[in-house]
Amino acid sequence: MNAFLLFPDRDADCEQGLPWNADALVRDLGLEAIMKAMSGHDRVLADIVPRVLLNGLGDSSEVLYRQSILRDCLANRKVVRSLYSLAGEALSAESRNYWGVRLRRADPIVHRSREVLAMFVDALESLCGIVDLSADAFESAGFKRFFEMLRAELPASYLRDIRDMLRQVDFRDGFMTSAKLGSGHFFEHFTIRAYLPPIFSWFQRFFPPKIAGYTYYLHPRDESGARALENLRDRALRNIADVLAESVTHVLTFFSTLRHELGFYVSCINLYERLEEIGARTSFPTPLDSQSFAFQCEDLYDISLSIFMGRSISGNAVNANGKKIIVVTGANQGGKSTFLRSVGISQLMMGAGLFVPARMFSAALAAKVFTHFRREEDRSLESGKFDEELRRMNEIVKVLPPHALLLFNESFAATNDREGSEIALQIAEALMDGDVRTVFVTHLYEFAHRLANEREAQTCFLRARRRDDDAPNFRLTADAALPTSFGEDLYRRIFRSS
Structure with a gap:
């Protein structure tokens, strides 16, 4: 008997392991809130959810x-x-x-x-x-x-x-078996015979009638005989025991x-x-072939943030069909990282067969999903932040298949703009040539500017815009990068308040 409820032609592997980057996905994409909402207080569900969600x-x-x-x-x-x-x-x-x-x-x-x-x-x-x-x-x-x-x-x-x-x-009242005498006068070929033991009255149980035929009574103190009899019983029941255990x-x-x-x-x-x-919105996505480089959404939002805030939040509309890389620039706290997480979460949910947090979502399936987010400074001082970023990137490249999805969040910003832009550009071009889809949140203007000049046909540019009162509006629009990292935001916030 097969359930076939997760796959049309096979049962699910209940012991399937997690991908090697499972911890990074959970931390970077904020999946803890989602998995907690899915499993509740059920420990069984808490074990099932990551196995299915992260193995798309x-x-x-x-x-x-x-x-x-x-x-x-x-x-x-x-x-x-x-x-x-x-x-x-x-x-x-x-x-x-x-x-x-x-x-x-x-x-x-x-x-x-x-x-x-x-x-x-x-x-x-x-x-x-x-x-x-x-x-x-x-x-x-x-x-x-x-x-x-x-x-x-x-x-x-x-x-x-x-x-x-x-x-x-049910052999508690005994059973009938037959066997053949083999070489060395050992019994072999045991067979359980159909036998219905007689039903005795309460009087006959205390004074049982004599049984016709050859009968051997084992002495209560005959330990060797008891072991021999137990061995015969075990050999006679072995085939039935194996069949019943296999059935179980x-x-x-x-x-x-x-x-x-x-x-x-x-x-x-x-x-x-x-x-x-x-009151959060959901819809069933349209999964497309991984080689199509399709990505289009309407009102896509970060489901983890929505669960944390306990209310519906605004989303983004993006059309990046045919684009291998999406570059997101713009104002600080303008929703860039939120959008990045929403893309990664939706790809995982679509790949697992779930609904997604969007009014409409149509995208190519990702062979695997990877994240390369900023990390805190190494407190052990064994390596610098930039070295750690490159080492992590090297680990990802070793297992990165074609048609995977790689999400960058302010990567390679631990060095100067020129060096960081050059490294980011070389990595981005190599990923595009290897048919890996990429979403890159960055403040590296030179990197974005060179992509616009050299790879415009393959790149979708989004920018977090500002309202007239200089506050971010958490909406992304299709627009090229500006030659600013919006450092004035920090200056005004710090020095005006002081």
């Missing part, structure tokens, strides 16, 4: 597959949460019976597996019950396939047969995968409801 999809058909399932989840939130809770309860019941796994002998394995399978059958019956009541409300191909699989694999007659089988392997593993894997895949959609529901509370 590269195929637009897979993204659309998830989007259709997520639409179903948003329209049937109660049912999806019930399915997720049911999978979690089944796994919790199994974990409470975990002790038997540590035993190697067949008898306790049979006993433990029988109990766990009985609990799993109850959970599967409840799962089928939910499906029978709610399947008609779902429209996505993923959920329809999932429900059809459950109906085909788990009809009521099959579940009844499983219960009958579990009753048959199979059903356990199904419920683990189901909880993992449904858990992601439950976390998406949590985030959607949180955004509904604060």
